[in-house]
Amino acid sequence: MTTVLRTADELHARTRAGRRAVVMTMGALHEGHATLIRTARTIAGPDGEVVVTVFVNPLQFGKGEDLDRYPRTLEADLKIAEQAGADAVFAPSVDEVYPGGEPQVRISAGPMGERLEGGSRPGHFDGMLTVVAKLLHLTRPDVALYGQKDAQQLALIRRMARDLNFGVEIVGVPTVREEDGLALSSRNRYLAPKERRTALALSQALFAGRDRHAAQEALRARAREVPATRARAEALSAIGESRAAADAHAVAKAVPGAPAAVRAAARLVLDEAVRLDPPLELDYLALVDPSDFTEIGDDFTGEAVLAVAARVGTTRLIDNIPLTFGAAS
Secondary structure, eight states: OOEEEOSHHHHHTOOOSSOEEEEEEOSOOOHHHHHHHHHHHHHHOTTSEEEEEEOOOGGGOOTTSSTTTSOOOHHHHHHHHHHHTOSEEEOOOHHHHSTTSSOSSOOOOTGGGGSTHHHHSTTHHHHHHHHHHHHHHHHOOSEEEEETTSHHHHHHHHHHHHHTTOOOEEEEEOOOBOTTSOBOOGGGGGOOHHHHHHHHHHHHHHHHHHHHHHHHHHHHHHHHHOOSHHHHHHHHHHTTOHHHHTTHHHHHHHGGGHHHHHHHHHHHHHHHHTTSSSOEEEEEEEEEETTTTEEOOTTOOEEEEEEEEEEETTEEEEEEEEEEEOOOO
């Protein structure tokens, strides 16, 4: 049975033989969190310990954001955590985490924390890193797991752990989606039925970019495989790229511009969603280098993240997918 702990002293008093894996949440658990917990259970093994933290961090909410209405469902959370394999749920009070009030000394997210989500929510990442640092100290894990849906958050936590020499392994777990593609989020429960239909544009835009990326990468690979211009044109024509086949040299030159094509494909879906009822209010669409969350150029190779944020009604949603751009031919 999963044990509920309210203080760090209670957690520290527990004996453990194996590794401790921690999953940090703000509660309102869903299948995405359950996937994190199950992954933690696998990593910790039968002799290890899985601890789930449930703490709604006030430092992460800016003026006008939804701190007061953020769902608090501890009893339901305990059931999900237990079913997924958690040994303990650490649900501290604000006073336990921030004795004496809000901390005067905080972690700064630096330039990466000012981009994208940081630009839209000033101070958010400073508050997030501060509470993550505190919870890492309070729970003392060997490994901590975070969802890739919050890609910028994950990147900043990894950077903090490396830059500040935290002795913990940081593991990212792929985004969990509903059958229609919508990324699981505690905020999805705020969406009315018509709003939810509009919200699907986020994942649909990402999938459109992913599909365009796959086509560009296939074209790049075929161009590398066929050295002769005429043969290259014939090969491109065979895979249905008749327009490209008309000028194989132009195609080969255009392939390094794949990031622009990916952005354009995703943007088309989002532009259409602006005209829906209710409309999608786009915050940003970005194709970035996950090491610093700066926009990538058309000659970029390696891992990238296609990220989107938008508001539907009063609910703000984010989503992203990873992409890999191959080496230039």
